[in-house]
Amino acid sequence: MALGKPRKEARVASLTESPAMRAGLIGLALVFILAFIVLPLLAVFTEALRNGFGAYLTAIEDPVALAAVKLTFIAAGISVPLNLVFGIAASWAIAKFDFRGKSVLITFIDLPFSVSPVIAGLIYMLLFGAQGLMGPFLQSMDVQIIFAVPGIVLATIFVTFPFVARELIPLMQEQGTEEEEAARSLGASGWQTFWRVTLPNIKWGLLYGVLLCNARAMGEFGAVSVVSGHIRGMTNTMPLHVEILYNEYNMVAAFAVASLLASLAVVTLIAKGILEWRYEHELAAIPR
């Protein structure tokens, strides 16, 4: 008995944590989130509003800042739809068909994740820059890519390339091709099958991929920094503008623009939350 008792207790303890242990683990996670995510976010907003709301507005209404906001939206507005289309096409091909070179394609899709964004920017410099491979040709055609909006868009596309595809490939692989086959056997055309069966099945994963893609497109710094040339009011996106303001010790303005970026991220998250919540209701209410 004396031997049996402690052994039994040890076994129970190994199956369920004690209340203190549970509270400790939860607390640790909360402290982590607070220290590394919530506090910095709050700091951004307090710094931005340090000299009052008026100063905050002035910093944001500065034409140069507005130009940066506009450019960021243009870059995201072009790269996100393109990557959306590409992501669906690539994951469709990978998940629903077997072909030679499939694993190579998957590796290439992952490439932007494994390559440093600075290198991505440099690649475009080497390709399209004045001294680059295609530089003379582009100059003769009077097309400017580097130090201009096209270069920024290209760099953004490169770094946000994998988000949608990465989100969709596992989802589509898990769903298989049976529903598509069923749709085809019932007489649906390829387009009908896509719009009525495939897309509704992947829409939540797709949305999530697009949100992530958008967040990254707006926040990208490294790759864009290399190709942008930092021309104020012309080729500065919001993250680049924040850096310039910060380097000029213009703290309030830097944090004001940074707070805009942070707000975009928060809005993105809230949008995602609302959509998920609505989706749950949609299922629960069983619409006709």
Next chain:
Amino acid sequence: MVIEVNQITKRFDAFTALKGLSLQVRPGELVALLGPSGSGKTTLLRIIAGLEFADEGRILFDGADAGERHVGERRVGFVFQHYALFRHMTVLENVAFGLRVVPRERRLSNHDIEKRVHTLLSLVQLDQLSGRYPSQLSGGQRQRVALARALAIEPRVLLLDEPFGALDAKVRKELRRWLRRLHDEMGLTSIFVTHDQEEALELADRVVVMNHGAIEQVGTPEEVYNSPATPFVYEFLGNVNRLDCKIKDGAVGLWGSKIKAETQDGRPVPSGEVAGYAYVRPHDIEFVEGGHALAEPAIVRHVAAAGPTARIELALEGHSNLIEAELPRQRYLELGLKSGQSVMIAARAARVFPATFDGN
């Protein structure tokens, strides 16, 4: 509709799934494609449906080549193994799908579509669940929705891939009877794939036994069960005892009787002495009185007497494997068999094949 499968060959890379296979399905027939996994039965069904295309050979629907037409143009009702219901659509929308994707000029009005769907759902006894989503249905209900959906396009032929595979035993039995009734009422030519011999034998008008991408035997359930054409069919359909034996000049002496050996493709049995297998069904083993000339001594090793038939395991001299006999409960009680007892057995029926076939 008559379906003719003509010398179909299908390869997946190095693997040949179907080897020049031919089959004819008559109008209104319910045919089972029966075989172990990897025998090519699902591939054959998918080729008939147009979900897969053959490398060689032709598929004829009522004499017309269907080979170039893809699945949507063949008007086949296909019920998938895991039903493949559209998970984001209600039962009603699932069944209506095939009617809604019709080009506008031929499409029924919304009202007519819903009327048709409700008729179909009543047919499969699910009308009250039309607003549910597939995830809210049981396996048997999903199966019936899948069937209603396939029937909605008024198919010329109904193809079912392992229709009862994912259901538990009780539901399976009910659905099986129900499907047979439905088939008889609608008179639709139907083909279903199964690896369950009981299902094939109970449900089908004709059974196609497949192995390694080829047909072993085609026949009524009675034919394939009672006169298997090949050793494979013998072993695949029902229980059977396989005994090693020596074929001498085309025949074998088994337990006192002389049995002529046969080959599955009608070639003559090799002359001289060759190794062979004798097949005896458990219920074809008789227990006879001692001193009977046509009998073999055996020892009872184990008796399982629960249920209407008793299963007796017997040890035979010169055979390492135990053999199994089955007899009605009444007969078993009369004989009063017990473990360890010495008995004399005889075979009511047995068949012998030379042991030169693949897979043996």
